[in-house]
Amino acid sequence: MTMTEDALQAGPEIGPDKTLLLVDDDEPFLRRLERAMEKRGFEVEAASSVAEGIAKATMRPSAYAVVDLRLEDGNGLDVVECLRGKRPDSKIVVLTGYGAIATAVAAVKIGATDYLSKPADANDITNALLCAEDDLPPPPENPMSADRVRWEHIQRVYELCDRNVSETARRLNMHRRTLQRILAKRSPR
Secondary structure, X not given: OOHHHHHHHHXXXXXXXXXXXXXXXXXXXXXXXXXXHHHOOOEEEEEOOHHHHHHHHHHOOOOEEEEEOXXXXXXXXXXXXXXXXXXXXXXXXXXXOOOXXXXXXXXXXHOOOEEEEOOOOXXXXXXXHHOOOOOOOOOOOOOOOHHHHHHHHHHHHHHHOOOOHHHHHHHHOOOHHHHHHHHHOOOXX
């Protein structure tokens, strides 16, 4: 396969500045994504915390970034805000395991280009990073099922209520025992 055939299969072209900052505290996911994005032609820098992400964004603001929303030492939106301040033209995708409209709106207001729910694969991320400003990225190859979206929403509210089952049930307007059964099950695919 020639270089041009590879470029055609890869989809949209990466700009002249190929720098990409990846920020995620899930080490195996971070390493897999780092390798996948390097194969796609990006010059990748990885960070596993908000503090490290802000330091790298300050020292060398990248043209592209993929930032996890919830990190052990804080909120990934702090990295987005820092990078947007240093480099307003950067394209930033926010990833999260807790997809919610409120966080998506907050991420976009701060300057994220797109917002993807985990598990997002390297193709979804690349499409989101390289889509034109006016274009919407193509729909994901394997979107979450309705059951999974419901489960993610319940988990998010449960976490926001500090894992208090009674408070979570009240806010979700469901019976406490029903919620306990849902929380005891594995996540749907």
